[in-house]
Amino acid sequence: MAKxxxxxxxxxxxxxxxxxxxxxxxxxxxxxxxxxxxxxxxxTDAGTIKNLKLSAGDTINEEDVICDVE
Structure with a gap:
């Protein structure tokens, strides 16, 4: 799994x-x-999106995890 x-x-x-x-x-x-x-x-990797909890309007910081790719 990749983050x-x-x-x-x-x-x-x-x-x-x-x-x-x-x-x-x-x-x-x-x-x-x-x-x-x-x-x-x-x-950055091929796979299935998991644990995506962001939506339009959210703010994130550099190096925050966007999702997992399994």
């Missing part, structure tokens, strides 16, 4: 997946907004 970590502090603008979804490497998991720029966060 997907936030690359920076920011506000979640869009969540593209939900628990149970299957992703491939480089699929967009969510989009963060920081300093008025939107940055997509990509899956």
């Amino acid at each position: 997907l970590l936030a690359p920076m502090e920011g506000k979640v603008v869009e969540v593209s997946v939900k628990d149970g979804d299957t992703v491939e490497v480089d699929d967009v998991v969510l989009v963060l907004e920081a300093m008025k720029m939107e940055t997509p966060v990509f899956a």
